[in-house]
Amino acid sequence: MTYTPGDIVFPFTLPRVDGGELTVDPRINAATVVVFTANHCPYALAWHDRLDAVARDYADRGVPVIQISANDQARQPLDSREASAERVAKGHFSGPYLHDESQELARAFGAEKTPDVYVIDGTGRLAYHGAPDDDHESEDARAHYVRNALDQILAGQPVLVPLTEAVGCSIKWREDAPLTIGTAQA
Amino acid sequence: MSPSPAAVEIWTWSGCPSHERAKADLVAALDSLGLHDTPVGLRWVETEEEARERHFIGSPTIAVAGRDILPGQLQEPAALTCRVYHRRDGRVSPVPDPDDLREALQSALSDWS
Numbered sequence: 001m002t003y004t005p006g007d008i009v010f011p012f013t014l015p016r017v018d019g020g021e022l023t024v025d026p027r028i029n030a031a032t033v034v035v036f037t038a039n040h041c042p043y044a045l046a047w048h049d050r051l052d053a054v055a056r057d058y059a060d061r062g063v064p065v066i067q068i069s070a071n072d073q074a075r076q077p078l079d080s081r082e083a084s085a086e087r088v089a090k091g092h093f094s095g096p097y098l099h100d101e102s103q104e105l106a107r108a109f110g111a112e113k114t115p116d117v118y119v120i121d122g123t124g125r126l127a128y129h130g131a132p133d134d135d136h137e138s139e140d141a142r143a144h145y146v147r148n149a150l151d152q153i154l155a156g157q158p159v160l161v162p163l164t165e166a167v168g169c170s171i172k173w174r175e176d177a178p179l180t181i182g183t184a185q186a
Numbered sequence: 187m188s189p190s191p192a193a194v195e196i197w198t199w200s201g202c203p204s205h206e207r208a209k210a211d212l213v214a215a216l217d218s219l220g221l222h223d224t225p226v227g228l229r230w231v232e233t234e235e236e237a238r239e240r241h242f243i244g245s246p247t248i249a250v251a252g253r254d255i256l257p258g259q260l261q262e263p264a265a266l267t268c269r270v271y272h273r274r275d276g277r278v279s280p281v282p283d284p285d286d287l288r289e290a291l292q293s294a295l296s297d298w299s
Contacts, residue, residue: 040262042204042270042280075234076265137279169268170201 002110003118003126005162009034010124012105014068014098017084022066022096026120030062031127031153033146036106036171037067038114039087040078043168046136047115048092050143055094058150065095070106071114075172103174113168119149119159127153130164192251192295195227199237199245202268204280208246211281215288221295237264244269246281250294256282 003009009032011025026032035051037044055065071079081099088097100106109118110129119128128149133141149159196212198205209226216224229249231242243262247254247269256271273283282290 040267040270042268042278045270045278046280076267077263078265137277167203172201172267 002108003129004110005126005129005159007126008124009109009118009120009126012108014100014105015081017069017081017097017099018088019085022098024064024066025124027122027124029064030122031058031150032120033058033063033065033150034109034118034120035065035067036070036100036109036111036114036116038069038071038076038079038169038171039083040076041114041169043136044114047132047143050139050141051115051117051132051146052092052094054143054146054150057147059094061150061154063150063154066098067093067095068098068100068105070100070103070111071172072103072174073101074174079172103171106171111166112171113166114171115168116166116171117146119146119153121153121159127159128162129166131167134164136167192297193227193249194224194291195229195249195252197229197231197240197242197245197247197249197254199231199242199266199268201266202245202280204268205246208248208281211284211287212248212291215284215291218288219292219295231266234264234266237266240264243267248282248287248290250291251297253294255290255294256286 009026013021013023015021069079069084073080084097117132121127132143133145135141145164152159196205196208212226231237241264243264244267268280271279271282273279
């Protein structure tokens, strides 16, 4: 199973790259943004500041931005948990940065790229999936797909554009990954 | 100017979407150097083994006569991944800065002119 807009997104728990665990339950937030990202993907890096600005701009409106690294560190050592923790220590993230070592959560979400963005409404339903905006090279784009979805959710309106094509680096899957994965559940 | 006698290639990995943009930029750089109609080859790197053999640090890599013309400053590990470039204005990009590409191309091809 993978999530498509309208599906209920189940709560999940993952380790933080800098220690401890975090349980994410979208039903207790006004909205929740989940971003599958990477430390060494030019698309993820090009969009990073814009997504981090979303985290800052919407924090006081009850919207956490949860970033998750799911790449197999054996295939890309620069995506190791230690490298991710270094980025957190340097203050690169305004929200939590989690590590999906088993890649089960990425598979449950149906993530394929970095970045791959999911916006979940306060009832726990997936309201948007896709790219942050339509141009990774333009700072002016400001992650407007994500901001528009959040603004519509927070205004109690339907999300007008629930799906766009994610653009970025392919997630590096583990070679020993199981063929079928169940729903992620805390 | 005649096409370069050296093989001009883009080493690319199918998991990264930037090779078409890289090819367009490379053709534009060749044109700006007067190297019109220079063939540009695409070499697909799809196994970890080949990535290690070529020290392929990501897609796209621009190569002349089998050598990466933008080796960069970091000793990055060979990997099937998208390559991180930095534009001259500091932005991260999946393709080289056009000015860096043109200068590197000019330097690499000078051995063959």
